[in-house]
Amino acid sequence: MMNELWADIISWTVNGDTWIIYVFLIVTASLTVNFVQKRFLNRLHQRFLKTNNPWDDALVLAAQRPLTWMIWLLGLKLAVDVIQYDNKSPVFEVIEPLQFVAAILILTLFLLGLIRQIETVFKKKEDKQGKKKYEAATVEAVSKLLRASAIITGVLVALQTLGFSISGVLAFGGIGGVAIGFAAKDLLANFFGGLIIYLDRPFAVGDWIRSSDREIEGVVETIGWRLTTIRTFDKRPLYIPNSIFSSIAVENPSRMSNRRIYETIGIRYEDSHKIPAIIDSVRSMLQQHDEIDTKQTLIVNFNKFAPSSLDFFIYTFTKTTDWVTYHKIKQAVLLDVLEIIEQHGAEVAFPTSTLHIDSHISEPVL
Numbered sequence: 001m002m003n004e005l006w007a008d009i010i011s012w013t014v015n016g017d018t019w020i021i022y023v024f025l026i027v028t029a030s031l032t033v034n035f036v037q038k039r040f041l042n043r044l045h046q047r048f049l050k051t052n053n054p055w056d057d058a059l060v061l062a063a064q065r066p067l068t069w070m071i072w073l074l075g076l077k078l079a080v081d082v083i084q085y086d087n088k089s090p091v092f093e094v095i096e097p098l099q100f101v102a103a104i105l106i107l108t109l110f111l112l113g114l115i116r117q118i119e120t121v122f123k124k125k126e127d128k129q130g131k132k133k134y135e136a137a138t139v140e141a142v143s144k145l146l147r148a149s150a151i152i153t154g155v156l157v158a159l160q161t162l163g164f165s166i167s168g169v170l171a172f173g174g175i176g177g178v179a180i181g182f183a184a185k186d187l188l189a190n191f192f193g194g195l196i197i198y199l200d201r202p203f204a205v206g207d208w209i210r211s212s213d214r215e216i217e218g219v220v221e222t223i224g225w226r227l228t229t230i231r232t233f234d235k236r237p238l239y240i241p242n243s244i245f246s247s248i249a250v251e252n253p254s255r256m257s258n259r260r261i262y263e264t265i266g267i268r269y270e271d272s273h274k275i276p277a278i279i280d281s282v283r284s285m286l287q288q289h290d291e292i293d294t295k296q297t298l299i300v301n302f303n304k305f306a307p308s309s310l311d312f313f314i315y316t317f318t319k320t321t322d323w324v325t326y327h328k329i330k331q332a333v334l335l336d337v338l339e340i341i342e343q344h345g346a347e348v349a350f351p352t353s354t355l356h357i358d359s360h361i362s363e364p365v366l
Contacts, residue, residue: 030075034068041067058117066110073102100161108154112147119143141198144225190226193242197223202245203252213248216240258293258317259326261333266309271346275302279312281340286316289336291329293319309349 041064077099122139203209203220209230210217218232228245230238267275283300286292296317304311314337318329341348 026075026079030072034071037067037071038064055118055121058114058121062110062113062117066106066113069106069109070103073099073106101158104154104158104161108150111150111154115143115146115150140223141195189243190241193244193246194223194225194228197228197242197245202250203254207252207254209250209252209254211248211250214244216248216250254321256321258296258319259321259323261314261316261318261330263334264304264311264313265337265341266306266311266349267341268347268349269310271344272310274344274346275310275312278341278344278346281344282312282314282337285336285340286314286333289333291318291320292333293317306349308351 041060044060119139119142197203205220205223207220208218209220216230216238218230218238221229221231221237224242226242227239228242230240232238267278279300279302283298286298286300287294292298293316297315298317299315300312302310302312314333318326320326320329338348
């Protein structure tokens with residue numbers, strides 16, 4: 001009914017070359033409406049920025065560009081209808097389905113922008129302690145899946161609009177998918193490997209990981225659908241196919257709760273009677289140390305008669321997991337142990353050899 005009404009209006013108004021005037025008026029109206037909507041959305045966005053709700057900001061930001069394109073598409077449609085009434089060219093029969101395809105494209109772009117804005121909102125969300133509430137890698141994975149779904153749906157609807165059979169396309173896609181699966185099995189293995197990383201989350205961007213099965217160690221920079229990029233400690237990039245991680249053991253030191261100090265110290269045999277007092281003093285020092293986590297295992301015990309020393313060991317954990325800070329604490333602890341040994345009048349042993357010569361050996365007879 002709307003099309004008939006629009007045709008009646010055109011037939012009543014268009015005579016001779018007056019269609020040029022109406023096209024000009026339509027373009028002017030499109031410019032005016034677009035200018036007004038931009039000013040309105042900008043003011044609306046400024047007002048939404050003052051609220052604590054991030055979703056209205058995401059909706060406005062996602063709608064700005066697609067709304068401009070939609071206004072111009074409607075203006076173009078009206079202009080084409082006016083020209084078509086005056087000029088019955090067959091080319092206009094092709095333009096009409098293309099207009100619907102353009103509308104589907106604009107709607108798809110709006111959905112993609114909205115998904116991108118929602119992804120940004122989830123990445124910025126924090127809990128009460130100020131930590132990120134959602135892991136960036138997981139948010140990116142879900143966002144990629146939603147964007148892929150939106151694109152595939154938009155393409156299928158566009159094909160249906162252009163007169164293609166979706167069932168035929170899906171059937172061809174199924175057969176082609178089997179062929180592609182055999183031809184690109186490694187690519188698919190990496191894709192599903194990336195999906196498993198996103199779901200299981202054995203590591204995230206910024207984590208320090210290493211594997212004893214492969215020569216892999218460094219900081220994770222990116223997790224893609226095919227490759228994971230790791231920056232080694234000598235600053236070289238290491239590109240690893242995601243399928244590798246499904247068959248190797250991966251250690252994630254970045255998620256350790258504490259760092260361990262495990263050292264063995266040797267005392268001279270002539271200081272054997274001082275070892276109990278030294279051990280008690282070292283244990284007391286560790287229990288009172290501000291950077292040692294006394295809730296974890298703390299052991300200081302004599303444990304070995306070594307060839308050149310009487311050995312006792314220290315087994316304890318620091319509160320920090322930062323690598324640089326840990327070594328500063330370890331250095332301070334070892335220097336305190338050395339000072340305790342010296343305070344008790346003992347010395348740290350070093351490798352020695354004692355040669356015993358029998359004094360009763362007779363001199364050789366000439």
